[in-house]
Amino acid sequence: MTDRIYIRPIGLAASPQAEEGKAIRLAGGMVYASRFAVILRQGGGVTERWLCDTQSIDDVLAKLPESVSGEAAAQWANLQLTHPALTCGSRTIRLDQPQVIGILNVTPDSFSDGGEFLDKPEAGRAHASAMLEAGAAIIDIGGESTRPGAPATWEGDEKDRVLPAVEYCSGMGAAISIDTRRAGVLEAALEAGAHMANDVSALRHDPRSVEIAARAGCPVVLMHAPGKGDDLHADADYDNVVFDVFDWLKAARDEAVSKGISRSKIVLDPGLGFGKSLAENLALLNALPLFHALGQPLLLGGSRKRMIGALSNEAEVDRRIGGSLAVAIAGMNAGVQLLRVHDVFETVQARNVWRGMRDAALTDFSEMPAD
Template sequence: MTDDLPVVIGVLNVTPDSFSDGGLYEDLSAAVEHGVLLYQQGAQYVDVGGESTRPGATRVDADVEIERIVPVIAALHAAGVPTSVDTTRAAVASAALDAGAAIINDVSGGLADPAMLAVAASAGCPYVIMHWRGHSASMQELATYTDVVADVRAELSARIDAALDAGVDASSIIIDPGLGFAKTATHNWALSRALPSFVGLGYPVLFAASRKSYLGLLLDGRPAPQRDVATAATSVLAAQAGVWGVRVHDVQATVDALKVWREWIE
């Protein structure tokens, strides 16, 4: 990949219950092998998560999350693979950073754990603030908006202000509109169409549509692993809208699609 294309972040869930790849990479060697493959296929970062955030998922203890992710992050770091940590907990983020993670990807934007903002400020690393209204077990009950684009922009802006007040440097902040988190399919499409509005907030935007259920609905109920072509299409459209990065399960499909898009517009 080159500087004129969005950053591609590969998804690596070391969980038994993630919606798409749960159970596939619980073994350390399998997780590291897949992380290295994602990097070789063109991911600039591999996003390692130890707790499922799919709708309806139950939480695990922080020590379980740490036990799942730290060995994987440490091994990938030793192999020269840059990583991010997908967590809402300050303690987990700290452990991941100590193991070599370079980015904190917090789907709660600091709401789930108030100590997270201090960790991000102290680390000085890139910090992804996603729009979030509640934990997975009940988040879909919160999918009520007056105007989903305006409401998500306002709520994200409030989290940006909270991060800045906590000492997070503005240059470290990345925002994510949070597709699928307290959102219906209609909300997800509206937010996708409004990506230029989020880019207009002045912060890098991460777009994370990969294999999500609203794509499955569009494709007549197709299961998650069969949504990669649709995901690659969203990656191209997000790139066209000016996003900083895309987070995907199938890195090669998105890298190929983005290369075609770049050549097409040159």
């Protein structure tokens, strides 16, 4: 097995002065990293782990095996990379702070709000409008449930569900993401006014999807899911879920680039809840800062998911707002740029308070010694 290297930020701070300037700005956002674990994996297992800071990391990188030295240098550069804004039609989505994506499901069987907006354009329009008014940067429209055990949706039915929603959201001037793994749906949605592709199969389900996305030049979200067929939750088998998902996303990114998608258009999603146990989801949440080493903006979708119920006495879906906010804040603290959520008002409010604290930290000199 090929040697692999990972640079995981393990010491995070709200401001550079908290670390006397010895910190990097993580992925161009509002989180700073000062300490790192450089992890060497050989034969599937971890063989070396070095702890370092911004002053000593060059010494660690210099002694790495030649097989991983180039990748390590790329990861170190990626951790410090400032990402350009996403362009969605006339709207520009800056990635120097967390942005909220509001979910609009037009399905009969979504785990959270199935049927609420299907065949009810006035209800869907009102919900989309409320999310935009609450501060959603993007509306993500989906016409197929991807919960465990959900039946596959026929492409024609999916089009009938999502296209009216795309049209009324476009009429509002919204930035629109289309949550689909079918090329025909993606193509029709882009023509109807959508701006971004959010593919839970990372463009694997339908071979034409990557060609359509590349031709459109639109932003693309590639999500990790272990399943190769209709069941995206199948075939989950991890040696180490964090490193395996990292490697999988790296390969998916490189495959998309090789087929004509600009790297500057790619967003990566670790796929919480897709073929992962509670322990594996929690491991990914704790390791989120590592994924900036891939050099792409990150999307986190943990809203109302089963893991929250499992940690709160099996709370029903509509009673998972507190847990959803905890996941969102964990993403913010890790420097994640995009948060896909059901509860937009509450998440935007949490983001605004979080950002206020970060802004204040940049001018907080209370930790400096007195003269």
